[in-house]
C-alpha cells in the first residue's frame with residue numbers, strides 16, 4: 841500500500857513553529873507506507889507532522905524518559921534482521937529509513953488507524 845497523502849496534507853495542519861527549519865522532505869517507510877517528512881527533524885516530530893492530533897494528544901514526554909515513542913527500524917537495502925530500537929523523540933529522520941514496528945502509543949492517521 842502506498843499512501844502519499846498522509847504527509848502531503850499534513851503541512852497546513854501543523855504549526856510551523858513546532859518544526860525545526862527544513863528545506864526538503866525525505867522519504868521514509870512507516871509500516872509499509874511510504875511518506876514524506878521534513879528533514880532535520882526528530883522522528884516523533886515527523887510523526888506529528890503526519891498525524892497532528894494523535895501525536896499532539898498522545899502520552900509522550902518528548903525528552904527520552906517515558907520510552908512510549910519507541911520504534912524499530914533499519915535502512916533501505918537491509919532487512920528486519922538489522923532492526924534496531926530507537927526513541928523517536930531522540931533520533932532524526934533520515935532518507936531511506938524503514939520503520940517496521942511502533943510502540944503501541946504511536947498512533948498515526950492513515951497508517952495505524
Ligand code: FES
Pocket residue numbers: 900901902903904905906907908909910927928929930
Ligand atoms: S517521548 Fe518519552 S521517551 Fe520519547
